[in-house]
Amino acid sequence: MSNTLLKLEKRTAYTLVLPAVLLVFAIVLFPIFANVWISFKNIELKDIRIPEPRVKKIVKLISENQSELKIIYKLRNSSLIQEIRNVQFQDKFPKDISPINLDSRCNFQSKKVICNFGNWEAKYRKNFEIIIRNDNSETIDVKLIKSQKPILSGKADNPLLSTNFTLENFKKVFYENNFVELLLTTFYFTFFGTVGAIIFGILAAQLVNQNIQGRTYMRGILLFPYVGPVVALAYTWTLLLDPNSGTLNALLVNFNIIEKPINLLGQKYITMSILGFEFKLRLALTTVIFFEIWRYFPLAFLFILARLQAIPQSLYEAADVDGASPIQKFIHITLPQITAIISILFMIRFIWNFNKFEDIFLLTGGASGTRTLPINVYQQGFAVSDIGMGSAVSIVIVMLLISFMVIYFRLIGKRANEI
Amino acid sequence: MKYKSLGIFLIISSFFLTCILSIWKIMSTLQGLSFTNLNITQVFSIGILLSLAFVLIGNKINHLIKIFSLSFIFSIVYFYLNETSPYWYAFGVFLVTLFFMNKLKKYSMESLKEDFISEKIIFDFITLFGIVFFAFVILFPFYIMLVTSFKTQIALLVNPLDFSLDLTKSLTDLFRSYFVIFDTYNFGRYILISSAVSIGTVIVTLLFAIPAAYAVARLNFFGKNFLSTSILIIYMFPAIVLVIPLYTVFSQLGLRNSIFGLLIVYTATTLPVAIYMLQGYFKSIPKEIEDAGIMDGQNWFGIILKIIIPLSLPAIASVALYVFMIAWNEFLFSLMFLDSPKSFTLSRAIQYLSGDAETPRQYLMAGSVIVTLPVLFIFVYFEKYLVSGLTSGGVKG
Numbered sequence: 001m002s003n004t005l006l007k008l009e010k011r012t013a014y015t016l017v018l019p020a021v022l023l024v025f026a027i028v029l030f031p032i033f034a035n036v037w038i039s040f041k042n043i044e045l046k047d048i049r050i051p052e053p054r055v056k057k058i059v060k061l062i063s064e065n066q067s068e069l070k071i072i073y074k075l076r077n078s079s080l081i082q083e084i085r086n087v088q089f090q091d092k093f094p095k096d097i098s099p100i101n102l103d104s105r106c107n108f109q110s111k112k113v114i115c116n117f118g119n120w121e122a123k124y125r126k127n128f129e130i131i132i133r134n135d136n137s138e139t140i141d142v143k144l145i146k147s148q149k150p151i152l153s154g155k156a157d158n159p160l161l162s163t164n165f166t167l168e169n170f171k172k173v174f175y176e177n178n179f180v181e182l183l184l185t186t187f188y189f190t191f192f193g194t195v196g197a198i199i200f201g202i203l204a205a206q207l208v209n210q211n212i213q214g215r216t217y218m219r220g221i222l223l224f225p226y227v228g229p230v231v232a233l234a235y236t237w238t239l240l241l242d243p244n245s246g247t248l249n250a251l252l253v254n255f256n257i258i259e260k261p262i263n264l265l266g267q268k269y270i271t272m273s274i275l276g277f278e279f280k281l282r283l284a285l286t287t288v289i290f291f292e293i294w295r296y297f298p299l300a301f302l303f304i305l306a307r308l309q310a311i312p313q314s315l316y317e318a319a320d321v322d323g324a325s326p327i328q329k330f331i332h333i334t335l336p337q338i339t340a341i342i343s344i345l346f347m348i349r350f351i352w353n354f355n356k357f358e359d360i361f362l363l364t365g366g367a368s369g370t371r372t373l374p375i376n377v378y379q380q381g382f383a384v385s386d387i388g389m390g391s392a393v394s395i396v397i398v399m400l401l402i403s404f405m406v407i408y409f410r411l412i413g414k415r416a417n418e419i
Numbered sequence: 420m421k422y423k424s425l426g427i428f429l430i431i432s433s434f435f436l437t438c439i440l441s442i443w444k445i446m447s448t449l450q451g452l453s454f455t456n457l458n459i460t461q462v463f464s465i466g467i468l469l470s471l472a473f474v475l476i477g478n479k480i481n482h483l484i485k486i487f488s489l490s491f492i493f494s495i496v497y498f499y500l501n502e503t504s505p506y507w508y509a510f511g512v513f514l515v516t517l518f519f520m521n522k523l524k525k526y527s528m529e530s531l532k533e534d535f536i537s538e539k540i541i542f543d544f545i546t547l548f549g550i551v552f553f554a555f556v557i558l559f560p561f562y563i564m565l566v567t568s569f570k571t572q573i574a575l576l577v578n579p580l581d582f583s584l585d586l587t588k589s590l591t592d593l594f595r596s597y598f599v600i601f602d603t604y605n606f607g608r609y610i611l612i613s614s615a616v617s618i619g620t621v622i623v624t625l626l627f628a629i630p631a632a633y634a635v636a637r638l639n640f641f642g643k644n645f646l647s648t649s650i651l652i653i654y655m656f657p658a659i660v661l662v663i664p665l666y667t668v669f670s671q672l673g674l675r676n677s678i679f680g681l682l683i684v685y686t687a688t689t690l691p692v693a694i695y696m697l698q699g700y701f702k703s704i705p706k707e708i709e710d711a712g713i714m715d716g717q718n719w720f721g722i723i724l725k726i727i728i729p730l731s732l733p734a735i736a737s738v739a740l741y742v743f744m745i746a747w748n749e750f751l752f753s754l755m756f757l758d759s760p761k762s763f764t765l766s767r768a769i770q771y772l773s774g775d776a777e778t779p780r781q782y783l784m785a786g787s788v789i790v791t792l793p794v795l796f797i798f799v800y801f802e803k804y805l806v807s808g809l810t811s812g813g814v815k816g
Contacts, residue, residue: 013639017635049670227748235784245575245576355659358750362770381663394663
């Protein structure tokens with residue numbers, strides 16, 4: 001009895017879970033594996049269209065009473081690089097109509113012309129003609145003939161499925177792609193974006209956690225950058241920072257803080273001198289990092305606030321009795337309570353910032369020294385149209401992600417024991 | 420000791436006053452007033468005198484009378500020393516000062532003798548400063564987005580700092596950009612597409628996620644632990660590594676430029692987090708309630724429909740809102756999959772608009788306002804649900 005129940009439970013469980021699992025597998029897991037396949041292929045954007053035979057039908061009058069018509073079929077191979085094998089052609093005609101002098105590759109039976117055109121090489125383009133005649137010498141309805149669309153079929157190799165592999169893509173990724181700079185930029189962006197977001201998150205959470213007026217409103221407002229659509233926010237920032245008539249530059253010039261506008265998103269380096277030391281700052285990258293911090297500190301804030309509100313008030317009251325100062329209270333009570341959540345946040349945000357594409361793409365498009373790995377996937381795959389190369393960069397991202405996750409789970413596992 | 424804390428109090432408080440007055444001045448500049456100097460040192464020194472007067476007067480007169488008269492005197496001095504400016508600006512200065520004085524309420528010569536008072540002063544003012552700072556930094560871009568959509572390109576090129584609304588114009592002139600993007604750029608259609616995709620994603624995601632989450636939360640089956648950990652791992656994989664294979668496969672299947680294709684991808688990418696959030700909630704429902712359902716002869720379908728869903732409506736609502744927001748804001752896939760303006764979503768349409776350098780910025784900002792408003796409205800209205808959604812699943816983004 002219980003055995004059948006168990007079986008039933010299992011079966012129910014699988015029916016419930018399977019649709020979701022299959023969908024996620026098809027759309028998320030399959031592409032990750034497919035990337036491996038594509039990354040070993042020399043394949044470009046134009047190759048991914050499967051070649052198909054195409055035809056255009058033109059009807060011409062050749063006799064006065066329209067009892068005879070010439071039909072021209074413009075045949076072509078849609079692909080410029082691949083042949084199509086064994087092309088079959090079929091067109092249907094109304095009754096009482098028969099072709100005359102039909103091409104030897106074709107035959108006519110039960111009102112249909114069926115042809116076997118054999119193989120079409122790449123760029124194939126030829127005309128094919130049929131002359132038809134009404135058996136009773138009556139007028140043929142041209143519209144009716146035109147409305148009938150011919151059917152073509154043929155076999156072509158899907159370049160994605162062919163089995164010639166190459167290591168070329170990975171060679172290019174590592175040797176011809178400024179790989180070291182790419183990696184450094186990615187890490188610079190990821191690290192400072194994450195740390196900045198967490199620092200501002202702690203500050204904001206600490207603020208909102210005090211008994212201030214309008215605390216709930218403040219929490220809502222602080223989350224605006226995170227919930228707003230990235231497209232709208234990125235373009236607003238682009239306008240704000242625009243060197244020609246952007247509000248920020250105009251304000252700074254107006255109040256004589258700077259002499260001439262700074263192209264915050266379009267300038268790779270800016271030379272700063274602090275205490276006599278001159279150093280170069282990655283300007284556009286820093287601006288993008290600030291946008292990133294602005295957009296994602298709300299999330300850190302939300303998590304840290306939730307943790308802060310869970311700290312028992314009695315701890316602070318006890319500290320008050322002992323005569324602790326506000327700074328001592330922060331260092332000895334608050335900070336130890338939020339280290340766990342901060343380390344989790346750091347690792348999760350690190351992984352997410354590492355993958356960030358939209359923000360940089362919309363702000364700079366990867367120009368002026370803001371090219372990160374995800375931007376490179378897009379550039380290689382769609383700007384340069386080298387799908388294989390783009391996939392190879394994706395594979396590099398996936399490998400790095402997997403190593404982050406291994407580190408993450410190791411550390412989190414340890415943390416879980418500590419708490 | 421007392422003089423040290425008095426000094427700290429004076430410096431920090433007038434620093435805070437300088438900050439909020441500067442913000443007021445910047446905001447007024449954006450209304451077309453031509454200030455060219457923030458006068459920081461001047462405001463700072465009058466601020467010190469003001470705070471000193473405040474603590475010296477102490478409790479001798481009523482607090483309200485004290486702050487009103489001090490703010491009034493401050494405003495007069497401020498205008499005596501500065502260039503002429505309109506009355507509304509002066510009134511603003513008065514209100515800002517009043518706000519500032521009210522924040523000083525708890526300080527007097529006596530309170531400055533307390534333990535750790537200097538640290539407390541610093542903490543208090545950093546809190547105040549932080550709130551003003553965060554509110555300003557966050558709201559300012561949204562403000563610029565909104566006011567730019569009401570201006571014209573020429574007006575902004577002539578004076579990029581004048582965002583004042585010309586209220587003498589007719590409403591149609593004021594909202595011109597909105598009319599243009601609806602008439603010329605078809606934004607009505609994009610709103611419909613975006614809504615259809617987002618609401619569709621919510622419905623399909625819930626249809627798939629609720630049964631799966633129920634199974635993970637309640638039933639025993641082989642591979643359950645593996646499934647629940649892999650949900651989280653899959654969730655960590657970014658859209659950018661999925662894009663190339665999906666693009667090639669969708670191209671070959673003819674799913675690009677179709678709302679259906681977009682719907683599938685959005686559903687699949689939000690499913691893991693939806694399942695994760697829901698199963699956590701389902702586990703918290705007492706099992707006895709379900710046992711009662713089983714006794715009544717319900718099958719799993721009946722249990723989910725009649726017991727689980729009614730009991731977990733708040734959780735389902737927060738998942739639905741969260742998924743809606745992800746789908747509404749999504750950009751990468753719509754950039755990759757949609758080429759034809761017939762099937763654009765709002766985000767993609769705005770990006771397309773910006774691709775043309777000739778597009779006036781007010782149209783871009785009007786589009787941005789249109790895509791942002793629904794999300795912010797939903798967020799403000801359902802904040803409670805959304806915040807719980809964000810905290811349980813919001814590692815993404």
